[in-house]
Amino acid sequence: MMGGLILSFFTAGPLGLFYGFIGILIAMVAFGWMWKIQILGAGDVKLLMALGALSGAATSTGKNGLTFTVDLALLSLIVGGALALILLIIKGRFLAFLKKFYRFLLTALDKNLETEFPKADSSLQMPFGISIAIASIWVWFDNPLIRWGIRPWN
Amino acid sequence: MELKSTLVSESGQAVTEYVLILGIIVLFYGGLMTVIEKMNLAERLAAPIVGSYARTYKYGNPTAKGFDEGTPENHPRAVIGGKVRLFINPR
Numbered sequence: 001m002m003g004g005l006i007l008s009f010f011t012a013g014p015l016g017l018f019y020g021f022i023g024i025l026i027a028m029v030a031f032g033w034m035w036k037i038q039i040l041g042a043g044d045v046k047l048l049m050a051l052g053a054l055s056g057a058a059t060s061t062g063k064n065g066l067t068f069t070v071d072l073a074l075l076s077l078i079v080g081g082a083l084a085l086i087l088l089i090i091k092g093r094f095l096a097f098l099k100k101f102y103r104f105l106l107t108a109l110d111k112n113l114e115t116e117f118p119k120a121d122s123s124l125q126m127p128f129g130i131s132i133a134i135a136s137i138w139v140w141f142d143n144p145l146i147r148w149g150i151r152p153w154n
Numbered sequence: 155m156e157l158k159s160t161l162v163s164e165s166g167q168a169v170t171e172y173v174l175i176l177g178i179i180v181l182f183y184g185g186l187m188t189v190i191e192k193m194n195l196a197e198r199l200a201a202p203i204v205g206s207y208a209r210t211y212k213y214g215n216p217t218a219k220g221f222d223e224g225t226p227e228n229h230p231r232a233v234i235g236g237k238v239r240l241f242i243n244p245r
Contacts, residue, residue, distance in 0.1 A: 149187055
């Protein structure tokens with residue numbers, strides 16, 4: 001994190017340092033709650049915070065320092081979702097997941113039924129850091145969210 | 155000297171099914187944003203209000219269709235001390 005802040009300062013000056021701090025804050029808010037309810041590990045949050053510190057350095061390559069971390073978080077979830085899907089198919093648990101998800105949608109849409117939130121099998125875990133790493137390289141060199149239109153500030 | 159790993163688990167701590175649900179939510183949101191943008195939904199929803207405001211400002215009446223039915227002079231206003239001018243909604 002310190003390295004990211006120093007790099008942001010040397011590449012973009014005080015404004016870069018400011019963007020670095022904002023990036024850390026955004027990462028903490030975006031992923032912190034997921035750690036709190038035990039969806040992600042603390043290391044995943046810290047990794048995103050460290051990458052968020054590079055927001056200032058990202059401005060030197062023409063990116064928006066304020067939105068860099070949000071883009072990174074969104075793309076991490078998309079990449080993570082794709083990896084999770086592959087993992088569930090490989091482990092033969094995808095159909096069970098689909099059933100749970102279907103029950104959730106059915107109970108959420110029918111007013112007469114009590115909404116049944118999908119209870120995930122917490123024993124099936126994955127390293128989310130890989131998704132963050134892939135997403136960070138992707139966002140740095142070619143932000144696909146711009147092409148896909150998945151940005152609230154377009 | 156023997157080195158011991160401090161890692162609790164190398165298989166990760168993210169709950170796979172929840173990660174997939176979050177991915178689905180982000181993609182759904184992205185799809186929704188794309189549809190809204192393609193349909194110009196925001197502009198369509200604002201059109202009646204924008205039109206009424208524009209006519210009120212131009213003709214002094216939100217129902218006027220052109221200058222035959224109103225002029226900017228008709229627009230009710232309050233002038234305070236000759237310096238501040240406030241337009242009032244005629245409705």
